[in-house]
Amino acid sequence: MLARRTGDFDLAEDAVQEALLAAARQWPEEGLPGNPRGWLLQVAGRRAVEAVRSEQARRQREVRAALREPAEPEPAGQDDSLTLFLLCCHPALTPASAVALTLRSVGGLTTAEIARAFLVPETTMGRRISRAKERIAATGARFAPPTAAELPERLDSVLRVLYLVFTEGYAASGGPALRRVELAEEAIRLARLLVRSLPGDAEAAGLLALMLLTEARGPARTGPAGELVPLDEQDRSRWDADRIAEGAALLTAAMRRGPVGPYQVQAAVAALHDEAPTAEATDWPQILALYGVLERLAPSPLVTLNRAVALAMTDGPAAGLALLDTLTGELKGHHHFHAVRGHLRERAGDVSGARHDYRTAAARTASTPERNYLLLRQARLG
Amino acid sequence: MKYMLLMQFSAQQSGEVPPIGTWRPEELRAHIEFMQETNRKLIADGEFVDAQGLAGPETARIVRSHAGGAPLVTEGPFAETKEFLAGYWIVDCESDGRALELAAHVSAAPGPGGRPLNMPIEVRQVMSAPPVDGDHPDGES
Numbered sequence: 001m002l003a004r005r006t007g008d009f010d011l012a013e014d015a016v017q018e019a020l021l022a023a024a025r026q027w028p029e030e031g032l033p034g035n036p037r038g039w040l041l042q043v044a045g046r047r048a049v050e051a052v053r054s055e056q057a058r059r060q061r062e063v064r065a066a067l068r069e070p071a072e073p074e075p076a077g078q079d080d081s082l083t084l085f086l087l088c089c090h091p092a093l094t095p096a097s098a099v100a101l102t103l104r105s106v107g108g109l110t111t112a113e114i115a116r117a118f119l120v121p122e123t124t125m126g127r128r129i130s131r132a133k134e135r136i137a138a139t140g141a142r143f144a145p146p147t148a149a150e151l152p153e154r155l156d157s158v159l160r161v162l163y164l165v166f167t168e169g170y171a172a173s174g175g176p177a178l179r180r181v182e183l184a185e186e187a188i189r190l191a192r193l194l195v196r197s198l199p200g201d202a203e204a205a206g207l208l209a210l211m212l213l214t215e216a217r218g219p220a221r222t223g224p225a226g227e228l229v230p231l232d233e234q235d236r237s238r239w240d241a242d243r244i245a246e247g248a249a250l251l252t253a254a255m256r257r258g259p260v261g262p263y264q265v266q267a268a269v270a271a272l273h274d275e276a277p278t279a280e281a282t283d284w285p286q287i288l289a290l291y292g293v294l295e296r297l298a299p300s301p302l303v304t305l306n307r308a309v310a311l312a313m314t315d316g317p318a319a320g321l322a323l324l325d326t327l328t329g330e331l332k333g334h335h336h337f338h339a340v341r342g343h344l345r346e347r348a349g350d351v352s353g354a355r356h357d358y359r360t361a362a363a364r365t366a367s368t369p370e371r372n373y374l375l376l377r378q379a380r381l382g
Numbered sequence: 383m384k385y386m387l388l389m390q391f392s393a394q395q396s397g398e399v400p401p402i403g404t405w406r407p408e409e410l411r412a413h414i415e416f417m418q419e420t421n422r423k424l425i426a427d428g429e430f431v432d433a434q435g436l437a438g439p440e441t442a443r444i445v446r447s448h449a450g451g452a453p454l455v456t457e458g459p460f461a462e463t464k465e466f467l468a469g470y471w472i473v474d475c476e477s478d479g480r481a482l483e484l485a486a487h488v489s490a491a492p493g494p495g496g497r498p499l500n501m502p503i504e505v506r507q508v509m510s511a512p513p514v515d516g517d518h519p520d521g522e523s
Binding site: 225226227355359360362363364365366368371372375376378379380382 | 403409438
């Protein structure tokens with residue numbers, strides 16, 4: 001019946017699934033509606049309309065991108081998109097499930113598209129999504145806004161999920177390609193939607209700014225054969241000036257609104273890189289100060305690793321290496337650690353140490369372009 | 383017919399191939415380009431199914447279940463392993479002969495001095511699901 005109305009069986013099937021999920025959430029709480037079948041069809045119909053709308057928006061965007069026309073503001077978001085965000089990024093879900101469910105239910109991507117983006121078979125992704133729905137249903141979560149007390153934590157997990165989608169697109173954690181553009185673009189689209197639902201939230205705006213300011217460098221990050229081009233060797237004229245301007249404006253407005261959170265600080269670092277006319281002109285003292293702030297706001301060994309890079313740029317490689325020495329634990333087995341130490345040792349003139357680090361990092365990364373880059377880097381020192 | 387081509391990398395390939403960490407940049411670049419070109423060609427010819435490189439053997443672990451207790455996990459690298467799997471292709475090609483031809487091609491990937499590495503490539507046919515329509519021309523023949 002719905003399939004007839006929407007002319008798309010898969011779409012109708014998905015819409016019915018969504019309605020069933022809504023039913024699973026609402027009926028135990030509110031009791032059966034007078035006419036369950038009519039209710040289901042009505043909800044499914046609404047979901048199908050939303051899906052069609054977002055499909056249309058997607059196609060329009062693709063056409064616009066193909067024609068290289070400037071993007072227009074997106075159509076107004078649904079009232080319940082924030083609630084849907086919060087539900088899809090429910091803390092009971094694993095990050096991978098939350099990512100898949102968000103792309104499916106909020107992003108309106110088909111299961112096949114999500115599967116392709118994550119390089120897994122469609123049936124696998126289908127199961128991941130339906131298990132995520134079951135899990136949400138099992139927690140008894142309802143399609144309703146969380147309480148004011150719950151909101152900050154729940155919002156944190158939404159931001160984290162969107163950031164995960166973005167980083168998977170920007171620096172694919174495995175496989176043959178360095179970037180998966182469609183995931184990064186999808187993350188930006190979803191972040192825009194979130195910012196529209198939460199115009200006063202400085203961190204949501206900070207996250208969108210971070211994505212725009214980072215993805216602006218995307219085109220220059222890969223060479224003709226898909227190889228990695230490091231920041232200091234990128235052709236800065238290929239950076240996307242519009243995105244940099246948009247990200248910087250968003251960030252400035254967000255920081256004025258406060259409070260300053262980790263995404264805004266990371267966006268500020270990205271903005272400093274983007275605004276430097278040459279690698280040498282980068283404002284490293286400011287970046288070092290920002291990583292210091294980030295270390296207090298959201299301490300992690302990865303942040304310290306980044307601070308060591310900035311410190312090496314302001315105070316010399318020996319200072320950076322000394323800070324790396326203070327790192328302990330799991331990060332020391334991670335390819336990021338060895339890649340960073342290799343760079344700092346290279347700058348400090350420790351050729352054999354640098355070669356050893358590059359080789360170790362190459363053996364540990366799961367990204368092919370990154371491995372090639374690291375092997376070449378160490379070969380150059382030979 | 384589908385075949386898996388397993389690329390073995392030998393730590394001591396009769397002593398003549400130095401470890402990849404000692405190659406010159408242009409030798410490495412030629413090797414990387416050869417592999418990329420191979421995949422492009424397989425895709426263009428409609429024979430590509432899948433190709434994956436594996437992270438280094440340093441990160442390998444071997445797991446055995448252990449009656450009643452926690453599983454036994456042995457961390458790599460494994461000194462006793464002289465050869466390790468570096469990656470694989472799955473190709474869908476017309477004949478057994480074609481699979482061997484593709485294997486020979488990738489075996490000759492360039493190494494130091496541009497000389498072919500002559501890596502051992504293990505060729506294994508991927509078993510197909512039983513034909514469902516009873517009219518499946520492929521088979522052992």
